[in-house]
Amino acid sequence: MISSLAYIYEKKVFLNLVTGTSLSQHAALCDPLDHDEKYDRLYEFTKIVQALTEGSAAPISFQGEHYQVEELPLHPPIPEHLLPGYYVAGHSEKAQWVKLETGAVGMHMLGGELDYIPEGVSGIHFGLITREIEDAAWDAAEARYPEDARGKYVLEKSMKNTDSVWKKRLKFAADTEDKSDNGYWLAPFRSFQADCPYFVGGHERVKNLIVSLVRRGIENIILEVPETDEDFAEVAKAYALAEAELAKDFEAIPSEAIAP
Numbered sequence: 001m002i003s004s005l006a007y008i009y010e011k012k013v014f015l016n017l018v019t020g021t022s023l024s025q026h027a028a029l030c031d032p033l034d035h036d037e038k039y040d041r042l043y044e045f046t047k048i049v050q051a052l053t054e055g056s057a058a059p060i061s062f063q064g065e066h067y068q069v070e071e072l073p074l075h076p077p078i079p080e081h082l083l084p085g086y087y088v089a090g091h092s093e094k095a096q097w098v099k100l101e102t103g104a105v106g107m108h109m110l111g112g113e114l115d116y117i118p119e120g121v122s123g124i125h126f127g128l129i130t131r132e133i134e135d136a137a138w139d140a141a142e143a144r145y146p147e148d149a150r151g152k153y154v155l156e157k158s159m160k161n162t163d164s165v166w167k168k169r170l171k172f173a174a175d176t177e178d179k180s181d182n183g184y185w186l187a188p189f190r191s192f193q194a195d196c197p198y199f200v201g202g203h204e205r206v207k208n209l210i211v212s213l214v215r216r217g218i219e220n221i222i223l224e225v226p227e228t229d230e231d232f233a234e235v236a237k238a239y240a241l242a243e244a245e246l247a248k249d250f251e252a253i254p255s256e257a258i259a260p
Helices: 002-009 023-028 035-054 093-102 134-144 149-159 165-176 203-215 229-251
Strands: 014-017 060-063 068-072 085-089 105-109 123-131 198-202 220-223
Touching (some): 014 035, 035 060, 035 093, 085 093, 093 105, 105 220, 123 229, 198 203
Parallel strands (some): 014 085, 105 123
16 A cells, blocks of 8 residues: 555655554454563564565565564565655553664654653644634634534443553543643544544644644644645644744754754
């Protein structure tokens, strides 16, 4: 799929590396691995994908505990400028090890304390709804994701079928937080309509968030896909404001300090 998308659309893809699925599906697949072993398996899987995509047309071989391949080819090979990027979430030592060993970007959900960035994280994931002014942004957000009692019920049931630490933390926050003064919003998650937190605000507030994240070392902002053309356009306007603000940072750097 990576190779086909590269050649058909000349697009680079990004892979989100995860260790598994729901507890019931792990049981159905007779998967007995514990937390750390799942990350060992994920590491092997990722190294095979990297060897296939980053090599030439020559077949590759790999002998691991969980995966073995012999003279496995990838046709057609992927041009260097279209090689995939990799994201990995998780804060355990094993998750950090996979990130370092594979060169993946450490990814984290946007937290209620917007200025908190865990060590080793350079990617932030959240949904975004913005309009020119605050009230219009909240009107759009609440129309898009109304409170849903059935969704809340489904979320409660789903929480019994996961061992995901981040999801449990987000569920706890969703049960204790409502519409916040700083734009952080968990209602879509609480109603089982989204799997991440949302940020809602006018263009100026969104600009300030993006600028703050970049200045604190975030190099990758992973947004939930906007649902309408209007949403895309409004996000683009806020990003343009942030780009103009961040450009001032470079203007303030002496030219001799900027590498060619």
